[in-house]
Amino acid sequence: MNDSSVDALEEENELQPDEQVPVTSPNGATPESVTPSGEHYEPWLFQTMLNELSESELGIGFIYTVLEQLAARYELSDAVVVLAHDSFGTQSFRLGGQTVTPEITDVIGTEPGVYCDPDVVSEVECDAVRTACQLSLSLHLARFSATHDALTNIANRRNFDSALQIASARSARYGWAFTLIIIDLNDFKEVNDRLGHDAGDDLLRQFGFALRRAVRSGDTAARVGGDEFAVILSNAEGHESSGFTERLRAYLSAAGNSVEFTIGTATSPRDSTDPSELKRIADTRLYEKKGVKHR
Amino acid sequence: MMSRTEEDFELELRSLPGVMNVGISHRDNGDVDVVTLFVSGQDSTQTRNAASQIGTLYYPDAVVIVDDAKTAMAPREGEGPRVALVRADFNATDGVCEVQLSYAGRPGVGRAGSGPLIGGAEATLAALRDLGFAVPFSLMAVVNVATVNNWPVIVTLRSLADDAYRFGIAESDEDLVSAARATLDALNRFLSGLEDHG
Numbered sequence: 001m002n003d004s005s006v007d008a009l010e011e012e013n014e015l016q017p018d019e020q021v022p023v024t025s026p027n028g029a030t031p032e033s034v035t036p037s038g039e040h041y042e043p044w045l046f047q048t049m050l051n052e053l054s055e056s057e058l059g060i061g062f063i064y065t066v067l068e069q070l071a072a073r074y075e076l077s078d079a080v081v082v083l084a085h086d087s088f089g090t091q092s093f094r095l096g097g098q099t100v101t102p103e104i105t106d107v108i109g110t111e112p113g114v115y116c117d118p119d120v121v122s123e124v125e126c127d128a129v130r131t132a133c134q135l136s137l138s139l140h141l142a143r144f145s146a147t148h149d150a151l152t153n154i155a156n157r158r159n160f161d162s163a164l165q166i167a168s169a170r171s172a173r174y175g176w177a178f179t180l181i182i183i184d185l186n187d188f189k190e191v192n193d194r195l196g197h198d199a200g201d202d203l204l205r206q207f208g209f210a211l212r213r214a215v216r217s218g219d220t221a222a223r224v225g226g227d228e229f230a231v232i233l234s235n236a237e238g239h240e241s242s243g244f245t246e247r248l249r250a251y252l253s254a255a256g257n258s259v260e261f262t263i264g265t266a267t268s269p270r271d272s273t274d275p276s277e278l279k280r281i282a283d284t285r286l287y288e289k290k291g292v293k294h295r
Numbered sequence: 296m297m298s299r300t301e302e303d304f305e306l307e308l309r310s311l312p313g314v315m316n317v318g319i320s321h322r323d324n325g326d327v328d329v330v331t332l333f334v335s336g337q338d339s340t341q342t343r344n345a346a347s348q349i350g351t352l353y354y355p356d357a358v359v360i361v362d363d364a365k366t367a368m369a370p371r372e373g374e375g376p377r378v379a380l381v382r383a384d385f386n387a388t389d390g391v392c393e394v395q396l397s398y399a400g401r402p403g404v405g406r407a408g409s410g411p412l413i414g415g416a417e418a419t420l421a422a423l424r425d426l427g428f429a430v431p432f433s434l435m436a437v438v439n440v441a442t443v444n445n446w447p448v449i450v451t452l453r454s455l456a457d458d459a460y461r462f463g464i465a466e467s468d469e470d471l472v473s474a475a476r477a478t479l480d481a482l483n484r485f486l487s488g489l490e491d492h493g
Contacts, residue, residue, distance in 0.1 A: 088309055099362070101362070112483070127461055
């Protein structure tokens, strides 16, 4: 499709303010029509959603944006939206990111909804706002869960592979150096067997936290397997990884965690600029250090 | 507008057990200054420690305060019985959904043959009518946000009384359950009004 036909299509689909919008009934019944500027329609809400989507993705920030818009529209002095979420339980968000205090919770209770001061917003509009906010929270969680490891909250394997692809491509194109580090916890299986899986999970959580602290802004830390972690150190040659491992050991020690680990590194572009090859080299060096033959 | 970093920071804090609200104040230069968590039903010391750890990752200079909600968020007294979703089944052979609700110990069953999403919503409306409620709403749309499980389902109903829309949202492992719960969610005010007189 060329540019002019795209323009024509967009022009054709553009809605005029009072144009009738067909709404298709889901069960195949006769389509009905509503007016976008109709009394019960909340165009400001959807306009806010569109604006937010054009600049970012819907998330927690959108909830505060909607509360601000609602407050401006109805001259509210305060507004709280209470959401019930499967993963989070009851969550409340207050205008301006303010803290919800016990006095406020006496008013709002635990029922999901939008609570405004003064109470001048229609129930229908409150429900529309609540639904939009609930959707934003769900989407934010879904986005976060898709890219992060649930136990440690660091990047998951998919996210890491994507970051490695990007770093490798930049390295191949511009010669920018980075170091890939693969980390394997020593004797982790024994911890699980001896102390149980909860203790094992705690150890992984603590290690992930120390890893997050040890990396610099712009680096990527990920959990890529059961007890296997990986790091991309941006703008770093291999020898600079020693500073990272020292920081990691220091943070683990400060947390009273005596877990031992082994690392294998590969540096791009010196070793390779191919992500798979970099992983293979780092893995081989890791297993050499552990004295295990890597297949 | 919140930065992505601050959004993720707040999401992580809200993921901590018992956290019900997060308040964040900023310094004049926009940096996060004080983070106040409102926590219920948990050991607030544990939550404070976990929140402080998360704070050091995102905003090392921020002060983290944990307020214990104690009984402040207890359910309101005097609430009557509620309509509850008991069961939702989809028969793939004949394509029929069956939803069972209960209200004050009474069961209500509804069936519909339009697949798990639309059928789930239609069967829920039918189950409400089976419970004896007049439900003056028509189903406008049922949408799941993505084509995988665990994504939100949004149900839009239209009031026959005033033409206004009601939106409900829910997510679960199954589209059918999500659709049924989202339908009840859309009717939450209507149902609580019924229950007041129930």
